[in-house]
Amino acid sequence: MEKAQALLKQKDALENEIQQLEFDLRGHGVDRTESLVDHEGYPRADIDIVAVRQLRQALNCRQNDLRALMDDVASQLVSLHQSTKADAPAGLASAARQQPFARVSIVTPNSPASEAGLLVGDKIVCYGSVNASNHDNLKTLSAETIGNINKPMLVTVQRVVDGKPQTVDLTLRLRHGWGGESLLGCHILPLVS
DSSP: OHHHHHHHHHHHHHHHHHHHHHHHHHHTTOOSSOOSBOTTSSBOSSSOHHHHHHHHHHHHHHHHHHHHHHHHHHHHHHHHHHHHHHHHHHHHHHHHHTSOOEEEEEEOTTSHHHHHTOOTTOEEEEETTEETTTOTTTHHHHHHHHHTTTSEEEEEEEEEETTEEEEEEEEEEOOSOSSSSSSSOEEEEEOOO
């Protein structure tokens, strides 16, 4: 983006220079295409032919520079557009990862889920590395649970506190022997929209 902006500044500077050269040419009483010889084929005596030719040459050079610069600007804009399009799916995937995909329906007292602070009604946004884009109808939750036994695991939930929705990060420590049958101590259901 910065390179494209720098090229556009150069374009503006070149266009200003071209306008100044055209103004200088008109000051000599000619334009870009007006003949420098009279009707008999002799050099015109009313203009400084050397100065006009130098101005015309400078003007042609600047116009060629501007054309080349515009090609660079176009290629920069195309590559910028392509990189923006390439980033769009990642942005959509990122947005999907921030959407809740499951809800907590039961929390057993004194369970790892209860100790972590999970509450009935919490909507799960992130369960370890599982999120809305990869939960596979909640099938990956079991693998994530088993893979994190006796390790802290981040769980991000959305809940309503004092009538306002909030996102809360919790640390879950899954373990055997807490007094219940499951590792987690809660029941998770798919979020029905």
